[in-house]
Each structure stands twice: as C-alpha cells, then as structure tokens.
Amino acid sequence: MHDFIINASIQIVPVVQDRHPYEWVDEAIAVIQQSGIKYEVGAFNTVLEGxxxxxxxxxxxxxxxxxxKGCSEWISNVQIQIRSNGDITANEKTDKFRQ
Known part of the structure; x- marks a missing residue:
C-alpha cells in the first residue's frame, strides 16, 4: 500500500457480562493512545489517522x-478511507462543521 495518510474509525462493542463494557472500551482506547498514532475519541468510535x-x-x-486480556467476545466495527493519489484526513472532512 502507498505511504499517503488514510483515516479509519474503530468501534469496539464488547459482548460480555463479566464487567462493564466501558471498561473494555477504555482499555482499547489506551492501546490506541500508547500507539503514537493521531486519533480522536468520539462517543461512538475512535478515528485514527496515519x-x-x-x-x-x-x-x-x-x-x-x-x-x-480475556475479553470473551466483541465486535470490531472498522471503516477505512483511502485516497490512491494523496492524503485523506479527518479534518478535511470535518473542519467546516467546527465552531
């Protein structure tokens, strides 16, 4: 694959009863935070860019x-946007809506 910037979203939906699902989600977000990749946490997903x-x-x-870590079941919803001739950023798509 090329070296242009892409963006993606990931949503983790734990299907578990052993602990509150938010705990699993928080730990998944910590993995993203430790990765060094650009990210933005939202209410329903986290957008990644790189x-x-x-x-x-x-x-x-x-x-x-x-x-x-022993999560017994989860759903990973992933969306990826790729532009074949250049970078594609989340800000490109959302800046016009920010106040």
Missing part, C-alpha cells in the same frame, strides 16, 4: 489486546 500500515497495526493491536 499511514496505512500504521493504522492497520493499531487496529490489529486493539483486537489482539482484547483477546489476550
């Missing part, structure tokens, strides 16, 4: 973390 390989690594790291 090179394709870096973004995909973080998505993989989140799922691997949940697996190795």
């Amino acid at each position: 090179r394709y390989e870096d973004v995909m690594k973080v998505i993989d790291d989140v799922n691997e973390f949940l697996y190795f």
Whole structure:
C-alpha cells in the first residue's frame, strides 16, 4: 500500500457480562493512545489517522489486546478511507462543521 495518510474509525462493542463494557472500551482506547498514532475519541468510535500500515497495526493491536486480556467476545466495527493519489484526513472532512 502507498505511504499517503488514510483515516479509519474503530468501534469496539464488547459482548460480555463479566464487567462493564466501558471498561473494555477504555482499555482499547489506551492501546490506541500508547500507539503514537493521531486519533480522536468520539462517543461512538475512535478515528485514527496515519499511514496505512500504521493504522492497520493499531487496529490489529486493539483486537489482539482484547483477546489476550480475556475479553470473551466483541465486535470490531472498522471503516477505512483511502485516497490512491494523496492524503485523506479527518479534518478535511470535518473542519467546516467546527465552531
């Protein structure tokens, strides 16, 4: 894949009863925070931004973390936007709505 900037969103939906789902989500967000990749946490998902390989690594790291920490079941909703001839950023799409 190219080295342009892409953006993606990831939403983790724990399907568990062992603890409050927000606890699993908070730990998944901590994995993203520790990655060094640009991110923005929202109410329903977290937007990631960076090179394709870096973004995909973080998505993989989140799922691997949940697996190795013993989360018994979860849904990972992922959306990825890629532009084949240049960068695509979240700000490009949302700045016009910020006050």
